[in-house]
Amino acid sequence: MGKRIELRYGSSSQTAVLPDSWTSIPLGAEELQSSRSERDIVFDALSNPVGSPALETFAAAGETVGIIVSDKTRYCRTEFVLPLLLERLHDAGIRDSDIVIIFANGTHPPQTEAEKRTVLGDEVYEHYTILENHSREEGEFELVGTTRFGTAVELNNALLRVDKVLAIGTILHHYFAGYGGGAKLLFPGCASYNTAVQNHRRTLTEDGYFHPSCRDGVLDGNPVADDIWDAVRFFPPCFYFATILDAKGKLVNAVCGDLEQAHRKGIRIVDELYAVEVESEADVVVVSAGGYPKDINLIQSHKTLQRASYALKKGGTLICLAECRDGIGNPAFLEWFAHPSFPEMRKAVLNNYKMNAHTAVSLRQKAEDFTILFVSSLPREDVERTGMQFCQSLEEALSQAAMRHDTARCYIIESGALTVPRLANS
Numbered sequence: 001m002g003k004r005i006e007l008r009y010g011s012s013s014q015t016a017v018l019p020d021s022w023t024s025i026p027l028g029a030e031e032l033q034s035s036r037s038e039r040d041i042v043f044d045a046l047s048n049p050v051g052s053p054a055l056e057t058f059a060a061a062g063e064t065v066g067i068i069v070s071d072k073t074r075y076c077r078t079e080f081v082l083p084l085l086l087e088r089l090h091d092a093g094i095r096d097s098d099i100v101i102i103f104a105n106g107t108h109p110p111q112t113e114a115e116k117r118t119v120l121g122d123e124v125y126e127h128y129t130i131l132e133n134h135s136r137e138e139g140e141f142e143l144v145g146t147t148r149f150g151t152a153v154e155l156n157n158a159l160l161r162v163d164k165v166l167a168i169g170t171i172l173h174h175y176f177a178g179y180g181g182g183a184k185l186l187f188p189g190c191a192s193y194n195t196a197v198q199n200h201r202r203t204l205t206e207d208g209y210f211h212p213s214c215r216d217g218v219l220d221g222n223p224v225a226d227d228i229w230d231a232v233r234f235f236p237p238c239f240y241f242a243t244i245l246d247a248k249g250k251l252v253n254a255v256c257g258d259l260e261q262a263h264r265k266g267i268r269i270v271d272e273l274y275a276v277e278v279e280s281e282a283d284v285v286v287v288s289a290g291g292y293p294k295d296i297n298l299i300q301s302h303k304t305l306q307r308a309s310y311a312l313k314k315g316g317t318l319i320c321l322a323e324c325r326d327g328i329g330n331p332a333f334l335e336w337f338a339h340p341s342f343p344e345m346r347k348a349v350l351n352n353y354k355m356n357a358h359t360a361v362s363l364r365q366k367a368e369d370f371t372i373l374f375v376s377s378l379p380r381e382d383v384e385r386t387g388m389q390f391c392q393s394l395e396e397a398l399s400q401a402a403m404r405h406d407t408a409r410c411y412i413i414e415s416g417a418l419t420v421p422r423l424a425n426s
Contacts, residue, residue, distance in 0.1 A: 008291030010323030049257030061093025104189025208346025299329030
């Protein structure tokens with residue numbers, strides 16, 4: 001009998017047995033054992049800001065502060081960290097009435113009241129003014145400048161009405177911006193739809209392919225990241241606090257201070273944790289996004305497909321577990337797959353780019369390069385429309401893969417939303 005594996009799926013998990021004839025190799029970070037408590041990690045970071053005064057001297061009594069937090073799609077341990085940072089602001093003499101909390105939804109849909117409460121915690125949610133970024137809301141944004149790449153930077157008015165900004169997020173790899181967190185919290189997190197579209201279109205080459213420098217772990221020379229970081233000069237004064245989490249959502253490190261300098265320090269830590277070198281590409285990769293909320297919808301789960309593809313031979317089989325309880329993530333996303341061929345899709349995307357069109361291009365490319373067996377609660381027809389194959393369970397997917405591969409080198413990735421395989425000597 002082959003090895004039994006268990007992978008997270010939504011809020012539960014699925015188990016199955018690998019074929020006897022396959023050689024399986026787990027990929028992922030070792031479970032981290034920290035001698036520091038989560039509270040100590042936060043306080044150690046606050047005591048050692050990078051390139052910036054301490055938080056309690058960054059903001060002064062009488063000033064107003066806008067606190068930016070990530071939405072439900074990016075778990076940051078906000079409910080734990082935010083109260084500790086609020087204490088420091090209170091120590092600086094900042095009144096509760098001078099604080100506004102802004103969800104950096106970017107172009108994501110509004111959250112329910114229950115979802116916002118879960119992110120912030122009951123006490124914070126009930127005590128402070130809470131806003132969300134509604135990217136399509138006319139009159140909610142102001143043009144503050146244009147990047148050297150031509151992107152109009154339209155920021156949420158709420159950011160421009162405060163004296164200082166405290167941006168709280170988490171750092172992890174990002175499949176086209178290099179890394180999440182950092183300046184992305186403001187742009188596109190608190191920017192207009194128009195600004196986000198202009199920036200995200202930079203993922204595409206002139207012939208409509210996904211840009212090779214738009215990938216996990218690439219910051220410098222990445223056309224999307226270059227555009228985002230060029231916009232920092234238009235931001236209000238900003239203090240940055242970023243968490244670094246393990247696969248179970250536990251806080252294992254943190255950085256804070258100057259937006260760019262602290263972020264650069266944080267991405268080095270993230271690379272050490274989650275960039276995993278592989279000797280060769282596999283015949284089969286079996287991957288879980290890591291459960292909810294990492295597999296909240298198809299667009300978010302695509303990040304897992306992208307990372308798993310780095311370790312897979314062309315023509316290989318990719319099995320992905322992603323519940324997608326919130327559906328696709330953008331109601332217009334599937335429309336791109338109505339084009340009968342990949343060249344026709346690329347042409348349509350170039351002629352009429354809309355948000356998430358680049359993700360459609362990337363997914364279509366992978367569906368042509370690999371056999372993707374997608375285990376999900378999405379309707380079968382939606383999955384198969386993208387070029388992937390629908391499976392009801394991990395067991396079914398492995399059975400189908402076994403018919404394609406009598407023998408196989410197989411990588412098992414438990415946390416695909418975090419683990420970034422890197423081919424040795426590439």
